[in-house]
Amino acid sequence: MNDTLGGWLEILALVVVVALSFRPLGDxxxxxxxxxxxxxxxxxxxxxxxxxxxxxxxxxxxxRAVLAFSLISVLFLxxxxxxxxxxxxxxxxxxxxxxxxxxxxxxxxxxxxWQSYAGESALGYFVQMTGLAVQNFLxxxxxxxxxxxxxxxxxxxxxxxxxxxxxxLTRVVLRVLLPMAFVFAIVLVAAGVVQNLHGVQDVPxxxxxxxxxxxxxxxxxxxxxxxxxxxxxxxxxNSAHPFxxxxxxxxxxxxxxxxxxxxxxxxxxxxxxxxxxQSYAIVAVMVLIWAASVALITANExxxxxxxxxxDAGGMMEGKEQRFGIWASALFAASTTLTSTGxxxxxxxxxxxxxxxMTIFNMMLGEIAPGGTGSGLYxxxxxxxxxxxxxxxxxxxxxxxxxxxxxxREMKFAxxxxxxxxxxxxxxxxxxxxxxxxxxxxxxxxxxxxxEVLYAFTSAANNNGxxxxxxxxxTTWYNTVLGLAMLLGRFLPMIFVLALAxxxxxxQPVPVTAGTLPTHRPQFVGLLTAxxxxxxxxxxxxxxxxxxxxxxxx
Amino acid sequence: MAPRPGPxxxxxxxxxxxxxxxxxxxxxxxxxxxxxxxxxxxxxSADGSLISVDGRKVASSRLGQNFDLPLQKGRTTPSxxxxxxxxxxxxxxxxxxxxxxxxxxxxxxxxxxxxGQRRAAVAAFDGxxxxxxxxxxxxxxxxxxxxxxxxxxxxEQVARVARARGLAPAAVRRLVDSHVQGxxxxxxxxPHVNVVRLNRALSTMR
Numbered sequence: 226m227n228d229t230l231g232g233w234l235e236i237l238a239l240v241v242v243v244a245l246s247f248r249p250l251g252d253x254x255x256x257x258x259x260x261x262x263x264x265x266x267x268x269x270x271x272x273x274x275x276x277x278x279x280x281x282x283x284x285x286x287x288x289r290a291v292l293a294f295s296l297i298s299v300l301f302l303x304x305x306x307x308x309x310x311x312x313x314x315x316x317x318x319x320x321x322x323x324x325x326x327x328x329x330x331x332x333x334x335x336x337x338x339w340q341s342y343a344g345e346s347a348l349g350y351f352v353q354m355t356g357l358a359v360q361n362f363l364x365x366x367x368x369x370x371x372x373x374x375x376x377x378x379x380x381x382x383x384x385x386x387x388x389x390x391x392x393x394l395t396r397v398v399l400r401v402l403l404p405m406a407f408v409f410a411i412v413l414v415a416a417g418v419v420q421n422l423h424g425v426q427d428v429p430x431x432x433x434x435x436x437x438x439x440x441x442x443x444x445x446x447x448x449x450x451x452x453x454x455x456x457x458x459x460x461x462x463n464s465a466h467p468f469x470x471x472x473x474x475x476x477x478x479x480x481x482x483x484x485x486x487x488x489x490x491x492x493x494x495x496x497x498x499x500x501x502x503q504s505y506a507i508v509a510v511m512v513l514i515w516a517a518s519v520a521l522i523t524a525n526e527x528x529x530x531x532x533x534x535x536x537d538a539g540g541m542m543e544g545k546e547q548r549f550g551i552w553a554s555a556l557f558a559a560s561t562t563l564t565s566t567g568x569x570x571x572x573x574x575x576x577x578x579x580x581x582x583m584t585i586f587n588m589m590l591g592e593i594a595p596g597g598t599g600s601g602l603y604x605x606x607x608x609x610x611x612x613x614x615x616x617x618x619x620x621x622x623x624x625x626x627x628x629x630x631x632x633x634r635e636m637k638f639a640x641x642x643x644x645x646x647x648x649x650x651x652x653x654x655x656x657x658x659x660x661x662x663x664x665x666x667x668x669x670x671x672x673x674x675x676x677e678v679l680y681a682f683t684s685a686a687n688n689n690g691x692x693x694x695x696x697x698x699x700t701t702w703y704n705t706v707l708g709l710a711m712l713l714g715r716f717l718p719m720i721f722v723l724a725l726a727x728x729x730x731x732x733q734p735v736p737v738t739a740g741t742l743p744t745h746r747p748q749f750v751g752l753l754t755a756x757x758x759x760x761x762x763x764x765x766x767x768x769x770x771x772x773x774x775x776x777x778x779x
Numbered sequence: 780m781a782p783r784p785g786p787x788x789x790x791x792x793x794x795x796x797x798x799x800x801x802x803x804x805x806x807x808x809x810x811x812x813x814x815x816x817x818x819x820x821x822x823x824s825a826d827g828s829l830i831s832v833d834g835r836k837v838a839s840s841r842l843g844q845n846f847d848l849p850l851q852k853g854r855t856t857p858s859x860x861x862x863x864x865x866x867x868x869x870x871x872x873x874x875x876x877x878x879x880x881x882x883x884x885x886x887x888x889x890x891x892x893x894x895g896q897r898r899a900a901v902a903a904f905d906g907x908x909x910x911x912x913x914x915x916x917x918x919x920x921x922x923x924x925x926x927x928x929x930x931x932x933x934x935e936q937v938a939r940v941a942r943a944r945g946l947a948p949a950a951v952r953r954l955v956d957s958h959v960q961g962x963x964x965x966x967x968x969x970p971h972v973n974v975v976r977l978n979r980a981l982s983t984m985r
Contacts, residue, residue, distance in 0.1 A: 270801070391797065415821050425875075428837055431863075432860060438875060444813060467926060474964060547928060547971045581885070
């Protein structure tokens, strides 16, 4: 077996296991989001919260619940981080400073998991388990809840009700995320991930001297970190760390986990919409973009394209682990940046200009191929709305998607959705580059240094959380501004999505006619892919030209 | 009697109560249940795959270590010990409290210079031609804790280790061969040699 054959077989194995999960997981999610029956334990949860689980909310009520829950979560986590040194299992770690606690709280509640701290030295086990990992579950569930409301906007008619946020949230956590995370956490431990409460053990090293062996409840956090497309590592090195990702087998499991829900949600959409063909069109676009990205990153890394250091060393192994090699690292890098996960098993900062540039471009696509849990599907559905609208303009007909008319009101929400994140990214990057102190935070100089800043804002605003980690971001300025970028990049789009859901749900559906654009055929797949690439390309081309393109052509 | 809270306040209190309930389930019960099962069924890996010499814990087989000579006076970096197989360069000096990568860009002058210096140093240390030194010996890993090297780099070090220890090169070579781990499940990742396990086995050779 050589590298090339092994690499292709690994990609094939991943595609097979994700494809095999598509139907059962997608169908199960649809069942969870539509079933009228509550579990007994869920009723206890609703009673504790004082909620009526059978009262559906208008889109405004649903939005208020999302925002209230998220605001409470940010405040709670902020307080937790500020006090963590006084709590259980703090292991002598210090109190987190205010700006970093804000950044971290915003980061975990928005499903971003950007980290300006190093877990092994900054945080105790209690705050990691009960503060951070809890948000790994909850922020993932919030994303799925919001897309459930959008799907109901398409499927319900002449109503103002788009579902009950508390029910969607609780069910996704208890029926989907918790059981899956539990099973895979055990699998990860069996395969070598650590799970203990031992603290740091000092051992006399083999060749003399000492080594501090770290511990922690890592596997339980690792499973939900990937499954919920969160990405916040227990340790600084994230999934490159041998205690988080000890073998190429656990590496494959982690990539599977971070892809599987987002790739299965289109099935949920098709089932709930009563037209399964729609799910194949959406998933086809996701797969096309994912496959192209994997191919481009892998090719750039294998051939050390435009990298003097890689050329001199005889390969792009700086920042990569020997047990993974280039193929398994590139596969992880493409998948993590296309899913808003942001876990890393290798240092993206040391990738070739083309490979590293692709990781930035992946995030700029808006995290839709397949994107974060829930957020990926609502992102691509908004782009599908735009695509139908563009096609409607071409033939001079009122556009409609799944029987719902796309009028100026719907298009306003879709346009605002698409404009928000690029505005945050580009304005943020521009301001940082204009400030000498913030420019000085770059580790690398020239276009690559610019890419570090661009990467940071792209990652934050798109709620990815990975980094060109050379940038020193633990400053008051970066902690504050990136924290704001994450909050704006998460909640403004959610407002527009829920407004769109409410607007669609209120409509009476129009019948399909000969003039209706079919949205399940290859033609639509091509159109939607083109719209995704053109929207992103035109928005970000100047920024990419200053960073990775300039470095690659140098 | 206290006034009833308004609907907004009630919603925030409801959100807080739900957050607390879900925090107990996903943040206390779940990780402790996983810890309990892990400790009962997979103690060795859950505890970090620790390995011992003469009953003393000396390392985790998952984490690389330095195999250097004691630091000499007036020097800032220790020299590699020829009696041991050497691991990859590390951005954090194999300190698990400082995991991470160099994050140097692909055209960064510092990285380009380091690659050249490492090539010359490793070639001189192992007594081989500079162009034959494998890539993993010239590049720092992503974690700074990579316990593995390529089989090629392990084989390159056989002659030097055998000489420094007064062992037969063929015996050392057999030891290396028995420590080559293939791809996971036959096709995942890269073949590798775990330097920590290899060196522990080496330390017991006579």
